[in-house]
């Protein structure tokens with residue numbers, strides 16, 4: 188099923204003559220200058236209220252900014268519209284912002300500015316997001332090279348030592364500073380303000396109810412036990428109430444995309460493990476599905492079942508861990524977390540046997556999976572699944588009716604689903620607010636269509652509902668797992684063709700998304716027909732869900748803001764990539 | 765003075781004779797409090813090591829402290845980025861002596877799979893004195909525990925009369941790198957950077973290769 192692009196094009200062209208500049212495969216190239224009005228029309232008249240993905244791509248003579256919009260209307264859910272605008276001028280690249288239409292563009296446009304140097308006119312807060320102010324250049328442009336740059340494509344010559352290169356030199360040996368740094372011509376450290384970017388502790392006095400008070404800025408993180416890693420937020424406080432909150436990300440920016448554009452298509456699979464390192468299996472799933480869509484590859488049935496089994500096990504573990512962490516933040520220090528980690532160990536043992544690695548599995552392959560499993564493994568997996576089923580009950584007995592939990596979480600961080608959609612929030616957080624939107628249902632991939640499961644929803648989207656949502660989804664995963672374990676074909680290939688070292692992907696570009704435990708994980712891939720991606724972008728649900736953090740937290744106590752952050756469920760590896 | 769000490773018969777089994785240094789090391793090694801600090805994927809295995817199955821509490825390490833002032837051990841558990849490294853070094857400097865550093869995983873040790881990245885520091889040992897390196901990506905909890913054991917061994921072998929934190933002179937702080945310009949600046953390179961930009965035909969760029977045998 189695909190969207191009727193011709194109809195969309197016709198409708199747009201009637202409303203805005205000349206708006207569709209060109210049609211490029213499955214993408215419409217829209218008129219850059221009229222983008223805001225076209226976008227408003229798309230949202231209000233055509234029902235595309237859900238902008239999930241914005242990024243860019245650098246071609247030698249121009250830059251493209253790409254957008255993917257979807258609809259949440261029940262009759263239009265499903266495949267969305269992909270469009271782009273063209274930026275011919277590389278030096279003074281400008282595009283009007285769509286933040287005013289879809290708030291989800293906010294962080295993503297900042298990222299495009301940071302990585303590509305495309306200026307979004309009218310953006311409320313266009314600062315670098317992953318790197319720091321003062322950084323030289325925009326790293327994802329193709330003509331930008333880092334200090335350790337060797338070649339455009341892997342495998343690098345230096346990694347094949349013989350015969351031309353008998354003594355390969357390490358990256359450090361090639362760089363003057365013996366470190367991964369470079370300074371531009373004429374850089375004088377004294378001209379720079381090398382200080383920290385902290386806001387002043389106190390803001391100017393304000394009068395509230397006739398009393399002079401001073402709002403305080405509190406810096407939480409990047410080293411903080413409750414920020415799930417190296418996330419930092421600057422919280423403005425009035426007394427203990429949050430008045431504003433600025434997320435500061437990028438402390439774990441590992442240049443996933445720049446490295447990904449050098450790697451072979453296969454070579455990216457282990458890197459995707461390191462995105463959301465709580466559920467590596469599902470990241471791989473998302474990536475191989477995207478590449479297979481480009482290749483038009485079929486996957487053997489047994490492999491599909493194995494994929495779903497691994498993926499859903501990962502989802503259960505993810506949800507249990509999230510709940511465990513969540514209770515850490517609520518003050519139930521350690522106990523629920525240790526319970527969750529215990530369950531994780533059982534699943535990891537299964538993963539380790541199947542893939543050879545405990546945590547970074549590298550199990551999925553383009554066209555299949557890496558290794559088959561034995562009948563004994565399947566029997567053990569059945570046992571683990573019924574154990575998980577029991578354990579979810581146990582979690583519920585311990586936590587669901589806990590009075591302290593209810594009073595700390597009811598009404599905290601609530602947000603309507605309409606607003607969440609505008610912020611681009613996806614996954615359990617969105618569903619807990621009442622919108623039944625699960626990519627496994629609306630745009631099925633793999634063999635999810637053949638399973639009987641429901642998409643649970645709750646009403647308010649507060650922290651309590653998000654907790655119940657995760658429990659309910661874990662139960663549905665168990666349901667899928669039970670069916671998959673019953674129906675998996677006893678034998679069969681696990682790989683389409685033989686496991687090639689290298690794949691060539693035909694020319695083209697696509698945005699492909701799956702329902703990751705945390706939300707919509709998407710990959711935007713561009714191929715020039717070679718052995719490595721020309722453009723490789725990860726649409727990170729964690730980063731985009733964070734965009735709603737401020738709106739969810741304002742008006743609540745600082746201690747609740749921490750809980751709200753936990754309930755959004757982020758992994759910094761994926762936020763920062 | 766003879767080293768021989770005789771224990772009266774009635775006290776045998778109740779009195780143990782040891783050297784002060786050994787007692788000192790023995791006491792310290794079983795109360796090593798790690799910092800509640802995680803950087804990336806390795807941090808998850810760091811937590812798994814503390815959870816029920818591997819239970820580092822068996823060696824008195826179950827109390828992870830969020831404040832560097834109360835921690836004895838910092839496990840650099842993940843990729844060290846340029847944006848984060850000033851904070852890591854500051855945290856290290858805030859820890860009280862004696863303190864130990866474990867570099868956990870390929871990233872903390874040398875940049876790991878992300879070494880070529882523009883925001884990645886190739887190894888925390890450029891800035892901090894590392895006591896134990898634990899290989900792996902990520903190291904298994906067993907591997908991390910082996911690293912802990914190595915730190916224990918090191919502590920056990922330290923002698924009270926020559927440990928640096930009882931010396932008169934203060935122990936120098938680790939250099940805190942500066943961030944805010946175009947790239948990370950190691951304060952130890954400050955003079956050289958300045959000299960290179962002032963020199964005619966300045967070549968303060970990073971990409972310039974070293975001589976083959978440098």
Ligand code: SF4
Nearest residue numbers: 805842869870871901
């Ligand atoms: S060594 Fe591997 S597992 Fe550890 S932080 Fe680096 S990439 Fe992640």
